[in-house]
Amino acid sequence: MKKSQLAIENFKTLNCAQSVLLSHAEDLKLDRTTALRIALGFGGGMGRAETCGAVTGAYMVLGMKAQFGEKSIQEIKTETKVAVKKFNELFIARHGSLKCKKLLGVDISTPEGSTEANDKKLFDSICSGLVASAAEILEEEF
DSSP: OOOOHHHHHHHHTTTHHHHHHHHHHHHOOHHHHHHHHHHGHHHHHIOOOIHHHHHHHHHHHHTOOOOOOTOHHHHHHHHHHHHHHHHHHHHHHHHHSHHHHHHSSSOSSSSSHHHHHHHHHHHHIIIIIHHHHHHHHHHOOO
């Protein structure tokens, strides 16, 4: 199964960050429970409708893919920053923003925004696509 499809399946019961991280967990040799716990607080733009949870989940994957070996921590940090920048560019090119508020058009950190998102089924119509897209970018580009 493609990572994007797996991420959409995960999103039926998990938050956006968990869905992306878990879609790559097996390849990263990361057990399910640990992946779910790591990404737990990042859904919904970290509960503040800021950086999209699918994006922060992707950052976690990129960090887990870092190859330590003989490299210095500075080299690893630099390589990871380059990967994050590339991911950001690709995601923005597809969706126009990294911010949950802009992607959804509502601020889900407020009761009114959360209600509106639920009423308009934005999590199904928008977020599932963002989760799939983040997983797909990771699978195709990294």
